[in-house]
Amino acid sequence: MTMALLVDIASWVLLSLGGAFVFIGGLGALRMPNLYARIHAASLTDTMGAMLVIAGIMLQAGASLATIKLAAILLFLLLTSPTASNALASAALLAGVRPHRNVLSKSEHSK
């Protein structure tokens, strides 16, 4: 098997794994019972999903300027997405949405 074929297969595996993580994150954001659990699930998309997908594309791009640009984009995403989740959670806390102590309760709002 040539090097190009191996790189192709590796990049496809990474892309599919990244897609799976994005799907799991989305499913979690829909099915979780309250706000904070949903933020937690959606942050999966921002980190694992982004890293795997961009790593897969970097393998496809090879050693060129595009790879460095993709690495810069990944750095930017890793810096801003957790900040956005933090800002969202802080805003929710300041607005009065309290985290659930009893995780078996099914209520949506706790105001």
Add this chain to the structure above:
Amino acid sequence: MELLGLYHYWVFAVLLMIGFYAVIAKPNLFKKLIGLSIFQSAVFLLYITMDKVEGGTAPILKDGVSDALYSNPLPQVLILTAIVVGIATAALGLGIVVRIKEEYDTIEEHEIQEIDQQ
């Protein structure tokens, strides 16, 4: 490819009518503005769909390749200016809605008409 092209045009028609429905049927002024912006985006989609050439790339000339196939740059120029004009007019519309809210204390259309008729 033929079905994809037709699908683009059908989505354009559906989006246009969704935006138009929001403008004529929703009494809330803010919703009307959002519907107008959806309407505009649907028109942009139509123009940019028309500019794609099969097998072409973005119209950025590459050195040394003399007969590459490029997509049409002209609708892109028109839509680029249209997007900026759209946001400018939306901002003006939002300013008017805010002023109406300050004077009438409501942004529902039928309530504004009732206050006007008193």
Add this chain to the structure above:
Amino acid sequence: MTILFGVFLLTLLVITALAIVRTSHLFAAVILTSIFSLLMAANFFLLDAADVALTEAAIGAGISTVLFLGALALTAEHERATTVKRLLPLGVVAVTTLIMIYATFDKPRFGDPEAPVHQHVAPWYIEKTPEYIDIPNVVTAVLGSFRGYDTFGEVFVVFTAGIGVMFLFSARPGNRKDSRRRPTAEPGQGLRHYLVPRVVGRLLIPFILLFGLYVQFHGEYGPGGGFQAGAIFAAAIILYALLEGETQALRVLPLRVLTGLVAGGALLFGGVGVAGMLLGSSFLDYSVLSADPVAGQHLGLLLIEAGVGITVTGVLLSIFHAFAARGRL
């Protein structure tokens, strides 16, 4: 593969638009509009329109959301449920949709190089750009030089919108009781309680400004140009205003400077046009600005893109400050 992707994106667009119209929570509608714009930008990119995708992402998904949220903070948050009869609008809309779908069967095949829209002018532009203007990005060449008059008018539309919003908000609101619940942070103070966004935001703002400068000056070599750069500059300053408070942002860029930017950009554009006339040729002809016509075109394009970027930045920031300052009255 791209066929599947295209179909998927278009279907998501329709679903998002339906959700926007049906929800009665206006805040959710604004956020969904931002998602709609981002999906539209991805669609534009699939259709080979790189410049347009960049503009739609920067302006539609970025600035437009901020302006809508700013206006929403000054008006109601929920749409009142309506008892108006909706059968007639639904009927009209359905019939019109069917007629339009029937009409789409007559359109030229998607991507057909022989379609009428690709004849006459467009091949002329693509052929003659290396000869007359010699820049790689044909869209910027057409926007700035071949169709420069359109762009000139459009800069003035943006300028007029900025002035219009400033006029609308120069009237005081009158004796209205402020019954609105005050948010927990004092207006004008920004996000002082939030440490992580402040630190990360202040780290990012210089890079956003640098990227805005890159997009401005690389508009001739790749996707970019004055409009996108103006939106990115405005986004950086709006981020600063959100984090540190609007009063602080007004200290950084006072309103006098903003008004100067709004007028100065349009003046620069008009000035380049008049300079062409004074040097003996017609309005907005850049070939006479320098000894070599191609170098003259480059100089002219550089100046007018700068003018466009300056005006767009000034107008977007003025509108943002107009909305933000209204909440403090």
